[in-house]
Amino acid sequence: xxxxxxxxxxxxxxxxxxxxxxxxxxxxxxxxxxxxxxxxxxxxxxxxxxxxxxxxxxxxxxxxxxxxxxxxxxxxxxxxxxxxxxxxxxxxxxxxxxxxxxxxxxxxxxxxxxxxxxxxxxxxxxxxxxxxxxxxxxxxxxxxxxxxxxxxxxxxxxxxxxxxxxxxxxxxxxxxxxxxxxxxxxxxxxxxxxxxxxxxxxxxxxxxxxxxxxxxxxxxxxxxxxxxxxxxxxxxxxxxxxxxxxxxxxxxxxxxxxxxxxxxxxxxxxxxxxxxxxxxxxxxxxxxxxxxxxxxxxxxxxxxxxxxxxxxxxxxxxxxxxxxxxxxxxxxxxxxxxxxxxxxxxxxxxxxxxxxxxxxxxxxxxxxxxxxxxxxxxxxxxxxxxxxxxxxxxxxxxxxxxxxxxxxxxxxxxxxxxxxxxxxxxxxxxxxxxxxxxxxxxxxxxxxxxxxxxxxxxxxxxxxxxxxxxxxxxxxxxxxxxxxxxxxxxxxxxxxxxxxxxxxxxxxxxxxxxxxxxxxxxxxxxxxxxxxxxxxxxxxxxxxxxxxxxxxxxxxxxxxxxxxxxxxxxxxxxxxxxxxxxxxxxxxxxxxxxxxxxxxxxxxxxxxxxxxxxxxxxxxxxxxxxxxxxxxxxxxxxxxxxxxxxxxxxxxxxxxxxxxxxxxxxxxxxxxxxxxxxxxxxxxxxxxxxxxxxxxxxxxxxxxxxxxxxxxxxxxxxxxxxxxxxxxxxxxxxxxxxxxxxxxxxxxxxxxxxxxxxxxxxxxxxxxxxxxxxxxxxxxxxxxxxxxxxxxxxxxxxxxxxxxxxxxxxxxxxxxxxxxxxxxxxxxxxxxxxxxxxxxxxxxxxxxxxxxxxxxxxxxxxxxxxxxxxxxxxxxxxxxxxxxxxxxxxxxxxxxxxxxxxxxxxxxx
Numbered sequence: 001x002x003x004x005x006x007x008x009x010x011x012x013x014x015x016x017x018x019x020x021x022x023x024x025x026x027x028x029x030x031x032x033x034x035x036x037x038x039x040x041x042x043x044x045x046x047x048x049x050x051x052x053x054x055x056x057x058x059x060x061x062x063x064x065x066x067x068x069x070x071x072x073x074x075x076x077x078x079x080x081x082x083x084x085x086x087x088x089x090x091x092x093x094x095x096x097x098x099x100x101x102x103x104x105x106x107x108x109x110x111x112x113x114x115x116x117x118x119x120x121x122x123x124x125x126x127x128x129x130x131x132x133x134x135x136x137x138x139x140x141x142x143x144x145x146x147x148x149x150x151x152x153x154x155x156x157x158x159x160x161x162x163x164x165x166x167x168x169x170x171x172x173x174x175x176x177x178x179x180x181x182x183x184x185x186x187x188x189x190x191x192x193x194x195x196x197x198x199x200x201x202x203x204x205x206x207x208x209x210x211x212x213x214x215x216x217x218x219x220x221x222x223x224x225x226x227x228x229x230x231x232x233x234x235x236x237x238x239x240x241x242x243x244x245x246x247x248x249x250x251x252x253x254x255x256x257x258x259x260x261x262x263x264x265x266x267x268x269x270x271x272x273x274x275x276x277x278x279x280x281x282x283x284x285x286x287x288x289x290x291x292x293x294x295x296x297x298x299x300x301x302x303x304x305x306x307x308x309x310x311x312x313x314x315x316x317x318x319x320x321x322x323x324x325x326x327x328x329x330x331x332x333x334x335x336x337x338x339x340x341x342x343x344x345x346x347x348x349x350x351x352x353x354x355x356x357x358x359x360x361x362x363x364x365x366x367x368x369x370x371x372x373x374x375x376x377x378x379x380x381x382x383x384x385x386x387x388x389x390x391x392x393x394x395x396x397x398x399x400x401x402x403x404x405x406x407x408x409x410x411x412x413x414x415x416x417x418x419x420x421x422x423x424x425x426x427x428x429x430x431x432x433x434x435x436x437x438x439x440x441x442x443x444x445x446x447x448x449x450x451x452x453x454x455x456x457x458x459x460x461x462x463x464x465x466x467x468x469x470x471x472x473x474x475x476x477x478x479x480x481x482x483x484x485x486x487x488x489x490x491x492x493x494x495x496x497x498x499x500x501x502x503x504x505x506x507x508x509x510x511x512x513x514x515x516x517x518x519x520x521x522x523x524x525x526x527x528x529x530x531x532x533x534x535x536x537x538x539x540x541x542x543x544x545x546x547x548x549x550x551x552x553x554x555x556x557x558x559x560x561x562x563x564x565x566x567x568x569x570x571x572x573x574x575x576x577x578x579x580x581x582x583x584x585x586x587x588x589x590x591x592x593x594x595x596x597x598x599x600x601x602x603x604x605x606x607x608x609x610x611x612x613x614x615x616x617x618x619x620x621x622x623x624x625x626x627x628x629x630x631x632x633x634x635x636x637x638x639x640x641x642x643x644x645x646x647x648x649x650x651x652x653x654x655x656x657x658x659x660x661x662x663x664x665x666x667x668x669x670x671x672x673x674x675x676x677x678x679x680x681x682x683x684x685x686x687x688x689x690x691x692x693x694x695x696x697x698x699x700x701x702x703x704x705x706x707x708x709x710x711x712x713x714x715x716x717x718x719x720x721x722x723x724x725x726x727x728x729x730x731x732x733x734x735x736x737x738x739x740x741x742x743x744x745x746x747x748x749x750x751x752x753x754x755x756x757x758x759x760x761x762x763x764x765x766x767x768x769x770x771x772x773x774x775x776x777x778x779x780x781x782x783x784x785x786x787x788x789x790x791x792x793x794x795x796x797x798x799x800x801x802x803x804x805x806x807x808x809x810x811x812x813x814x815x816x817x818x819x820x821x822x823x824x825x826x827x828x829x830x831x832x833x834x835x836x837x838x839x840x841x842x843x844x845x846x847x848x849x850x851x852x853x854x855x856x857x858x859x860x861x862x863x864x865x866x867x868x869x870x871x872x873x874x875x876x877x878x879x880x881x882x883x884x885x886x887x888x889x890x891x892x893x894x895x896x897x898x899x900x901x902x903x904x905x906x907x908x909x
Contacts, residue, residue: 037897038403041349047167048080049073049120051174054219056164060151060182060226064132065144066092069164071127079122085161085168087113088138092130094165096120115165131164138162139815139856147292148251150227151187152305154298157348157407160219170345171450173216180226181208187226189249193217193301195283213301215281216448218344223300225288230255236266236280239273244280250289250308253779257312260323260706261287261330268331271365276439278338287311287330291781294817294859295411297329299336306333309782309818315704317775317783319747320711327369332362343443346450348407352399352475353453355411356419363420371708373589374644380564380590381648383421385656387413388569391480392660393869394909395902396507400453400475405901408859414478421567422474428519428537428565429471430464437463470517470541478507481516483540485572487558496524496533496552501544502568508909515543521565524549524556529585532556537565557581562588576602580631589645596635596649597657600677603628604653605661607673612666622673624680632681636688643696643712647719652677655832664875667836671795675726682723682732693720693735704745718751725755737763740770750786757794776811784811785822792826799834800842803827814852817860824849828867835867836874840881843868847885850899851892858896865889865902872909883907 050073057068073082091109094101096117101107107117117127138145143162144153153159161168178192184207190199194213201207231249238244246265248258265287272278286303289311297306310329313322339361340354367375390396390413399419401410427435438460446455453475461468481504488497500520504513518540524533532554538547557578561570582595603625611619635641635649652674659665682689696717721739724732733756740752753771756764768787775783788811792803806812806823813819828835828846835842846867854861871882889895890903 038405039407041347041400041402044347044349046076047169047172048075048077049082049167050076051167051172052124054174054176056176056178056222058178058180058182058224058226060180060187062136062183062186063134065135065151067131067133067144067164069129069131069166071129071166072124073120073127074124075120075122079120082117082120084115084117084165085113085158086110086115086131086165087161088133088143089162089165090132091115091165092132093128094130095128097125098128113161129165133163140859141292141294141817141857142859144224145292147290149186150229150251150290151182151225152227152288152290152293153222153224153300154294154305155222155300156220156298157411158220160222163222166219168219170218170220170347173218173344173448173450175216176213176222177211178224179208179210180224181206182226187228189225189227189229189231191223191225191249191286191288191303193221193223193303195302213282215301215342217301217341218450221299221301221341221344223298223303223305225249225286225303225305227288228252229288232258232262234262234266236269236285238269238279240279242279242283244269244282245284247284248287248289248311250311251291254289254308254312257314257317258289260313260318261289261311261326264327264330265334267327267369268334268365271331271368272335272338272361275364276338276361276436278443280337281342285334287333291818292816294857297333299333299340301337301341304333306330307818309785312782315745317746317778317780319745319750319786320706320714322746322782323706324366324370324711328362328366331365332358335361335365338443342448343446344450346452348404348410349400349402350452351407351410352415352419352422353451353456355416356399357423357456359416359420360423370711371642371644373642374648374708374712376563376590377593377645377648379417379420380594381654382413382417383564383567385654387418387567388480388660389656389870390414391418391478391507392505394508394872394906395866395869396478396909398474398476398478402476402509406858406862406896406898408898409862409901418567425471425474425517425519425566426460428521429517429539430460430466434464435460468517470515473514473516477504477513477516478510479504479513480567480569481513481518482569482571483518483520483561483566485558485560485570487556489552489555491555494550494552496549496556497546498522498538498549498558499544499546500538500540502540503543508905515541517541518566518568520560521562523559523562523588524552525559525586526554527557527581529557529581529587531587535562559586559588559591561591563590564594574598576627583631583635583649589642593645593649596631597653599628599631601653601658601661604658604670604673604677607676608658608662608666608669611669611673619672622676624677624684629681629684633685633688636685636692643709643716645712647712647716650716650719650723659873663873665870665873666875667832668838671833678723679726679728682726686724686727689720689723693717693724696720698744702744714745714747718748721751721755725759728759733759733761733763737767740767746783746786750790753787753790757790758796760796772811782818785818788812788819788822789826789830792823793830795831795833799827799831800837800845803834804845815856817857820853820860824853825864825867828864836878838877840878840884843881843885847888850889851895854896854899858898861896862898862902865899865906869902869906869909871906 051071052074053072055070059066109115135144136146142154142159158168160166180190184205190209192211194211197212198210229249230252231247234246236244236246248261269280282302287306289306289308291308293307296310313326335358339357345353363379399415404410441463442456442459457468481502484501486499502515520538520540523535526532533549579595579599583592586592658670696713725736736752736755743749753767756767772787788806850861850865868882868886871879886903886907
């Protein structure tokens with residue numbers, strides 16, 4: 001849209017203005033300098049101007065949102081042209097110290113984005129800007145947008161530039177005051193960051209509210225909500241005695257599902273005071289849950305905005321895993337108040353500074369609230385199934401990247417989950433007390449600042465008198481190190497010698513790697529699992545080191561990498577018998593689980609190898625070894641094992657974990673052998689599975705609880721149900737049908753639907769229809785997402801056709817990220833046999849979806865495009881088909897930089 005000022009310019013003046021704009025755009029823009037189109041960490045420079053205060057006035061109507069901003073600038077160096085980021089804004093006016101500016105003389109607009117004030121004063125000045133935006137047309141869900149008729153914001157990472165012209169970078173810290181006005185009937189709830197300072201009525205059935213945040217913050221933490229919502233309220237008394245008002249909001253149909261989030265918030269506030277000494281600092285804390293959201297949640301200061309999937313929970317709509325996710329995400333966003341808000345990032349390359357640290361904090365909180373051992377296994381499963389894959393592919397990057405084209409592409413499992421593992425390394429090296437000393441010093445030094453990962457490392461080193469120079473390599477080097485362990489025992493001298501060596505494969509842009517500083521927890525056991533040498537931490541800092549242990553009176557069994565003490569692969573020659581011993585007797589719960597997984601992986605990969613060289617008739621004869629079934633039976637029938645731990649031990653390794661051990665990956669063979677193994681175990685251990693399943697039946701009328709023991713019992717019972725369903729006969733079908741009919745929780749209802757999904761027939765039809773109809777009648781969007789996801793992830797011969805049919809279902813909404821992920825992303829990531837079908841139709845379907853999604857939501861499209869990332873690891877025929885889709889995506893005219901980066905790096909990596 002042309003601004004009134006621009007329309008008055010003649011052609012010559014417009015051309016001159018365009019030339020000026022191009023010059024200042026590339027020289028004075030506020031973002032980091034680039035190498036071509038890439039933004040580089042090495043090019044960081046402080047902004048030439050700072051913004052001390054920000055006053056925002058939003059006038060919301062059905063046609064547009066008018067945003068009036070008053071910004072007080074100070075020059076931090078020599079005066080120079082001032083570039084402000086801006087995107088999809090219609091400029092209405094701009095004034096400097098109250099004097100209107102003239103386009104082409106005082107300022108220029110960039111050809112595509114941004115605005116440059118050509119000659120701002122060297123002294124402090126005030127810039128007043130009025131822009132108009134159309135939130136109802138904002139399908140990117142970045143900036144200010146409308147969802148289900150409500151106004152909402154999402155500004156991280158670079159969404160604030162879609163609200164007004166600004167220095168949109170995280171090192172610009174300002175104090176904000178905000179005024180919002182809107183129609184009272186349509187938008188009765190008005191919220192923004194900080195404490196409310198006023199509220200009133202206006203003519204024309206409108207109303208207003210004002211807010212002040214006393215703490216400086218970057219613009220990515222700005223939030224605004226104007227909506228018709230219902231909610232619940234409570235309060236929390238901090239350790240200093242301050243009363244904090246707590247409020248959680250969502251659409252009316254969701255209001256009955258907010259209690260668990262409120263309890264989780266209170267638990268998180270108390271835990272952060274107890275464990276880290278961090279007290280909440282405002283008078284109010286709001287959470288708003290919306291249906292349309294690209295991420296899980298956002299930690300805006302005092303006004304967290306959430307995806308409903310991470311807030312809503314009641315027993316009839318949320319599974320136990322949903323409850324745990326709500327608890328963890330609510331805590332995560334609250335913990336950001338100190339690790340992300342009070343201390344924030346200097347630039348987006350430091351993203352892991354706030355995210356890796358806060359993930360570690362939420363993992364520790366969840367472990368304290370549930371089971372430390374179970375939580376550790378769950379976190380490691382994510383690392384191995386997803387982060388190790390990312391580390392071994394074309395998108396491999398350090399937890400602190402060196403460059404990016406679109407920062408939204410680096411909200412990854414590497415930055416988050418591996419970043420959390422790196423924080424855990426500090427704790428392992430320094431001990432819990434030393435780590436707390438480092439955290440205290442970090443807060444003391446940097447409260448109210450925008451800092452770097454190096455600042456965090458320095459606080460840890462200085463607080464503990466440790467040299468952590470080499471530790472920086474965890475921030476600078478990509479890839480997963482492999483630690484090789486070789487032990488030798490001298491029975492004459494009673495000496496055990498352990499030699500550890502490390503190596504890290506080449507990753508894009510990093511052909512050679514230096515040794516990491518790797519803490520490795522170890523313990524020596526005897527052949528009955530008793531302690532021979534107490535647990536200790538070995539520090540592997542060189543490529544190869546030898547550790548000697550004296551006075552070892554018996555042949556030891558090595559328990560290594562206890563608790564997954566470092567994010568590495570372990571290469572240690574060990575017999576099946578030793579793995580069986582560790583699986584049965586190691587006193588480290590993670591290592592017990594890991595030993596059982598290693599045994600299962602060996603068996604499954606051996607079966608795949610046999611399957612690949614067998615003809616059709618021979619494949620029918622393949623089966624699990626008797627020894628493996630016997631070990632599995634022993635675990636299934638053992639007494640005294642925590643139910644959740646037993647459930648995870650009985651679960652076979654995931655497809656993505658096994659695929660990492662294959663070259664090339666054979667999706668047909670791998671899926672076939674996983675199905676064979678589950679069916680074989682079910683048939684051969686039917687009586688044992690049935691016995692355990694029956695013993696775990698909940699008493700009628702039992703009150704629902706998410707206590708760890710109750711969750712574990714449901715988890716184990718549903719694992720047994722899943723195995724029994726694989727038999728596929730009338731008896732197993734009847735068990736599944738009864739399970740659904742008697743279910744009193746979503747955990748059990750969903751387990752029955754999943755169990756029956758591969759077996760078409762009357763039982764599946766009854767369960768599926770009832771599941772969907774109940775969700776539809778109760779307007780339970782998240783439950784409908786579950787129904788979609790079960791079908792999209794189930795392998796049946798016509799899986800692709802079923803997914804395509806789901807996309808024209810009455811409940812499918814291609815504009816809602818949750819709904820798209822439940823169908824399209826689930827098919828691509830959780831249905832490998834169908835997605836990787838030899839005819840390439842699965843690839844073609846996803847390629848088309850990436851292009852269609854990119855037109856309205858580039859972030860969502862880019863994440864979907866990632867499913868082609870590992871194309872080089874498959875056979876040549878599949879490689880050619882996937883590469884063709886990547887080329888098609890990359891070469892499409894007008895593709896977003898988000899999708900361009902993923903497709904280009906996937907092709908070139």
